[in-house]
Amino acid sequence: MGSLPSLIILHGSRGTHKELLPLAQALTQVSAPRVPNLLGHGGREIPDRFRVRDMAFDILQQMDYHGIETSYLVGYSFGGYIALYLARHVPERILGVCTLATKFVFDQHTVELFTHLSDIERIKNREQASMDALHPGQDWGRLVQGLANLYRDLGAMPELTEADLSTIRIPSLTISAHEDQLVPWSEALRMANLIPKGQGFTFAGQAHPFNVIPTAFLAAIISKWLENISLAEGET
Numbered sequence: 001m002g003s004l005p006s007l008i009i010l011h012g013s014r015g016t017h018k019e020l021l022p023l024a025q026a027l028t029q030v031s032a033p034r035v036p037n038l039l040g041h042g043g044r045e046i047p048d049r050f051r052v053r054d055m056a057f058d059i060l061q062q063m064d065y066h067g068i069e070t071s072y073l074v075g076y077s078f079g080g081y082i083a084l085y086l087a088r089h090v091p092e093r094i095l096g097v098c099t100l101a102t103k104f105v106f107d108q109h110t111v112e113l114f115t116h117l118s119d120i121e122r123i124k125n126r127e128q129a130s131m132d133a134l135h136p137g138q139d140w141g142r143l144v145q146g147l148a149n150l151y152r153d154l155g156a157m158p159e160l161t162e163a164d165l166s167t168i169r170i171p172s173l174t175i176s177a178h179e180d181q182l183v184p185w186s187e188a189l190r191m192a193n194l195i196p197k198g199q200g201f202t203f204a205g206q207a208h209p210f211n212v213i214p215t216a217f218l219a220a221i222i223s224k225w226l227e228n229i230s231l232a233e234g235e236t
Contacts, residue, residue, distance in 0.1 A: 012077030
């Protein structure tokens with residue numbers, strides 16, 4: 001039996017690798033998982049301006065540092081946007097991409113909602129203890145403000161368009177929840193259909209925050225997807 005394939009799991013904006021560790025552990029039988037912190041998250045230095053390109057190529061740099069030539073990607077929420085960006089621009093490094101509760105339409109309503117959710121005072125009142133624990137030693141207010149600015153930038157000029165998605169030729173799986181409060185399942189289905197080798201899976205319930213999704217259930221879906229890719233490659 002050969003070595004297990006690399007699997008890099010990307011958390012969402014304002015999150016850290018910690019929330020995804022149970023999923024990584026559940027996937028160790030079918031992959032060699034790694035869960036990095038995104039640029040500016042989890043105590044990492046916060047850039048003056050967040051750009052999707054910088055966040056994506058930071059993941060490539062981490063792959064290079066660990067000697068990972070190619071890898072599957074699983075991206076939760078905004079981590080999925082970054083994963084798709086990599087699949088679009090450096091497909092030679094990405095074996096397949098799986099997104100979960102990932103939004104790619106940043107219209108006016110989305111930008112207004114996401115910037116509202118990124119209001120610093122709102123977060124202080126609701127999540128200060130959690131943010132202090134997730135981003136130790138950071139001025140996480142700068143992180144939150146920087147992400148709000150990123151959403152505005154994406155509203156003005158998205159870094160992934162429908163045309164971009166249609167050029168992705170590697171296997172992809174779009175997972176969504178039919179009652180998710182941030183990503184309508186119809187949008188996720190549209191995204192899956194735009195990707196030539198895309199598949200979609202929708203389950204009942206919500207997908208935000210991450211801990212509302214049963215880990216074993218999610219791991220089973222991803223494991224089956226990886227298995228199917230391996231079988232398809234064996235037949236070619």
